[in-house]
Amino acid sequence: MLPANLSGGLRGRDKKGDKIEFKGIGTLMALIVQKFGGTSVGSTDKIKNVAERVLRQQRQGHQMVVVLSAMSGQTDKLLGMAADMQAMPDPREMDMLLSTGEQVTIALFAMAVKAAGSDAISLLGDQVHIHTDAMHTKARIKEIDTELVHKHLDAGKVVVIAGFQGVDDDGDITTLGRGGSDTTAVALAAALKADACEIFTDVEGVYTTDPNICAQARKINMITYDEMLELASLGAKVLEIRSVGLAKRYKVPLHVRSTFSENEGTWVVEEEKIMESMLVSGITYNKNEARITITKVPDQPGIASKIFQPISDAGILVDMIIQNTRQGHMTDMTFTVMRTDYARTMEMVQKIAEDIEAESVTGDESIVKVSIVGVGMRNHSGIASTMFRIMSGEGINIMMISTSEIKVSCVIEEKYTELAVRALHSAFELDKENPPRVEQQ
Amino acid sequence: MLPANLSGGLRGRDKKGDKIEFKGIGTLMALIVQKFGGTSVGSTDKIKNVAERVLRQQRQGHQMVVVLSAMSGQTDKLLGMAADMQAMPDPREMDMLLSTGEQVTIALFAMAVKAAGSDAISLLGDQVHIHTDAMHTKARIKEIDTELVHKHLDAGKVVVIAGFQGVDDDGDITTLGRGGSDTTAVALAAALKADACEIFTDVEGVYTTDPNICAQARKINMITYDEMLELASLGAKVLEIRSVGLAKRYKVPLHVRSTFSENEGTWVVEEEKIMESMLVSGITYNKNEARITITKVPDQPGIASKIFQPISDAGILVDMIIQNTRQGHMTDMTFTVMRTDYARTMEMVQKIAEDIEAESVTGDESIVKVSIVGVGMRNHSGIASTMFRIMSGEGINIMMISTSEIKVSCVIEEKYTELAVRALHSAFELDKENPPRVEQQ
The missing domain is CATH 3.40.1160.10 (Acetylglutamate kinase-like)
Incomplete structure (x- = not known):
């Protein structure tokens, strides 16, 4: 295995101690x-x-x-x-x-x-x-x-x-x-x-969002591993x-x-x-996914497995899954897959829908997943609702939502990509020299 | 080291014995x-x-x-x-x-x-x-x-x-x-x-001589290692x-x-x-050499070393060396080097000639070394003299001669290359289906 005993600081090799300040690569031999x-x-x-x-x-x-x-x-x-x-x-x-x-x-x-x-x-x-x-x-x-x-x-x-x-x-x-x-x-x-x-x-580095669609995008000076992991998984290349x-x-x-x-x-x-974390560090978008919805699925134990096991067996990755319960023991099941897997998945799902006696299958390739990422969210409530409010204010309908401890993702129509990213970038003040920060715990 | 215990025959791997006939690659598993x-x-x-x-x-x-x-x-x-x-x-x-x-x-x-x-x-x-x-x-x-x-x-x-x-x-x-x-x-x-x-x-294989300058050149069906070594060292590529x-x-x-x-x-x-060796297997020529002659070198012990040690130290390969003794304890020293080393060698030799008080240095880049190769020469005298007679009959002056057990090389003017090769090819009957052979000892 790789050695796990790294002390983790950026420091001269002749220094000792685990808790020294972050200084970048200094003048000592590194x-x-x-x-x-x-x-x-x-x-x-x-x-x-x-x-x-x-x-x-x-x-x-x-x-x-x-x-x-x-x-x-x-x-x-x-x-x-x-x-x-x-x-x-x-x-x-x-x-x-x-x-x-x-x-x-x-x-x-x-x-x-x-x-x-x-x-x-x-x-x-x-x-x-x-x-x-x-x-x-x-x-x-x-x-x-x-x-x-x-x-x-x-x-x-x-x-x-x-x-x-x-x-x-x-x-x-x-x-x-x-x-x-x-x-x-x-x-x-x-x-x-x-x-x-x-x-x-x-x-020049990692940006608050894609400079190609948002001229106000700024280079991030410092970011945590967790934020970078979310940004990378959400589309930052x-x-x-x-x-x-x-x-x-x-x-x-x-x-x-x-x-x-x-x-x-x-x-x-x-x-x-x-020392201080950003409330929101970055905004990403991902146009590589497609949405599939199965309507009026009989709501019974094991139904999710009946749908997703064959898809998984075919080596297709499912990203988001949302289940909306209807009245009368019926449910709608919505999920996203890679666009390159869309046609193949639709074909499979149509057969599955027949087997489980669901009503219909609909799909949409023209979607985008827009996400905000920041470790500050851990200690700050209301960030997700701010995001929803901004989208709504721009007249953008949110189709799916997924959250983790440090990110919120919304699936919207693809044509709103630029509008959504710019509005969020501005609302969370990422275009400013000193955007909102939270103190580290 | 590589294994030295090869039995040397071309045979199926399940056969035993060292002295079986040469058969090429047959139908047995090889x-x-x-x-x-x-x-x-x-x-x-x-x-x-x-x-x-x-x-x-x-x-x-x-x-x-x-x-x-x-x-x-x-x-x-x-x-x-x-x-x-x-x-x-x-x-x-x-x-x-x-x-x-x-x-x-x-x-x-x-x-x-x-x-x-x-x-x-x-x-x-x-x-x-x-x-x-x-x-x-x-x-x-x-x-x-x-x-x-x-x-x-x-x-x-x-x-x-x-x-x-x-x-x-x-x-x-x-x-x-x-x-x-x-x-x-x-x-x-x-x-x-x-x-x-x-x-x-x-x-198609190894030819009796270069087909580009001799239309009568024929593919050789079988040749010995020693002949091939000579041909390769004399210019066959x-x-x-x-x-x-x-x-x-x-x-x-x-x-x-x-x-x-x-x-x-x-x-x-x-x-x-x-079973039967060719009298002459192949004729090669090499235009990559140049000749240098030092005239009236005082003939005293150690003089060859004074000339060739510095050349060798400079990493220059000398091929043929010929010494003609004159009257009065004087000698002419002629040798060949690669044409790419010619200018550098001339410069060195001119200094050496001054040091050893030789008369002059002359050189010639327009030479060719034409060689005949054949294991049959071992058992057949007169092949070298046949070669000299043919050259002379064509009016070609031989500048240098070098022989080994199975080859004779002559340095001549480059312009006679084609003439010499064609004349030798014809005289030793290499253009015929059954050229002169000698029985193996």
Whole structure:
């Protein structure tokens, strides 16, 4: 297992104590894991720029571990060739194929560091012993051996590690699935007890909402793991959700920032590190779902299982489920699935509805799920009702509601997406320099 | 070390005895290693064709091991990117980079076999434990572990192995240098005690001479390791010389043939397997050398060392050396180097000539070395003089001569290349169905 004894602070490695203040990466010698995605290393010139950036930080006295994705476009090119060979490419061979993308970038990156007069070494998932299970194309990391990495760091090298890949018990190459390089970086940071894990991307950080539909969107300076998990699961694409979960578990301070600027991005940290929490941290929307309703379902024990077991058996993920009881032992059952599963699910559900003698099945692909997220909700009642009031004030009908401790989601008609997001963003004052905050308990 | 106990015959694996006749790959179950070069696997369609070809042989009951090069053009593309990063790319990182080329083809090939309904597994140099020394970009194979390959063969799989690559004691990826995939194939065939190693290329086999300059050139059906070694070292490009040396040492029957036809190619085998040897097997020419002459060198002990030690120290290979003694304790020293080393060598030699008080230095880049090769020469005198007589009859002046047990090389003016090759080809009757042969001793 990964080590669980991280103290969780961002601090110089020679400091002791678990409760020091959050300070960012300071001037003391730190061990920093930096991950650069495909667009950041998309050409030889870009790789050179990134190498120079890493070296600037190394010269400040930090130990640098760099995790790289494949050059942008390369993975798609390999997937295309695989599709030419086999309709459903063999997963083991797919991993053998795809893992070459990262191998190319780490070798070129190490050359760039050496060309700049410093020392570097590239290492594959296999060489760092990133042990995974054998679930090809979506493997999970079981263990990382850090000895070799520490040895090269102590020798003053930039250690350049292939993201996305690992090795299973049989010595076969595995890959970690979509966003796998983020997971590699966080897992390495945890195993190495790194002071921070910085995820470089093509945006400045995590925003209060999507700047493409809300011009008032602002970069969030600091956010908790739980909020980031909700944002990631609700549609924010900047961080892969598995890597956030891993960061939370091992208390790895995450820094999401831009490859193309020197600005600070968004720090994702433990709740205790944030003195004041936002009432609402961010607003997301997700247009990937579709709604299905079965009307007049006979309300008897086991009916939910009769509906959802076959759907689950077919590998279809159901997100929200709502049940409205009618008069006369009848109920309406509404739920959402991914839009890509919509047609298949409708077909199944129509048969099920006949079997259980429900009245009818209706569906709607033109929906959106709009969510507000903030740890401040835990201590503040009335946030959900504020949300409903704002929607109502804009004349937006809410079809479904789902809540958790730190988020409220509403399903509405898709055409109201921009209107709803902008209204909520403004109502919760996320466009202001100092939005409403709550004191930490 | 590789196993040295190969019995050396081409035979079914269930036969015993070392002295059976050469029969080619018969109908008995054989273990065959097939190597396909970059042009043979240059596109997804070509990979599919090669996979079908391999499966046709497997269906005849043979166990098939396939060694692949990178898709044509891929290695050059990677070299170009490396050159962008670093003027002299780090050799370890170069191997990390280049080895991805073969990894891509073996994965695609395994998919193609699976798509055709058979089973296959791709394996990297590391996974087959192709242990090499640590001389990155030109490593030598020390050991191969065949257990995993036999396991997968016995399970009925086509085993697809990345050519060109190995792994050193530190677990770092190494590559074997130019033509390295041929070496991988032959080394695997030796280690696996394969019945044959077939090298597939874009020509039909080994020719009596270059068909591009001599229309009468004919495909050789059978040739000895020693002849092939001479031909390869003298300029024939069809087989990498290191792989021929390895095949000779472990008595691996080599079959050079075309990917794009079903014709038998050229078998390279032990001399004992050939009942009658050709007087002359082949004629080669090499335009890659340049001549340098130092005139009136004072003839005193140690003078050769004074000339050639600095050249050797500079890493320059000297091929032929000829010394003509003049009257009065003076000598002329003539030698050849690669044309790419010519300018550098001339510069060095001019300084040396001053130091040793020689008269002058002259050089000539427009030369060619034409050679005749044949094991029949061992038992037949007069072949060299026949060669000289033919050259003279064509009015060609011979500048330098070098001989070995089974070859004669003459350096002449480059402009006479075609004339000399055609005249020799005709005089030694290589254009005939049954050229002159000598009985084996």
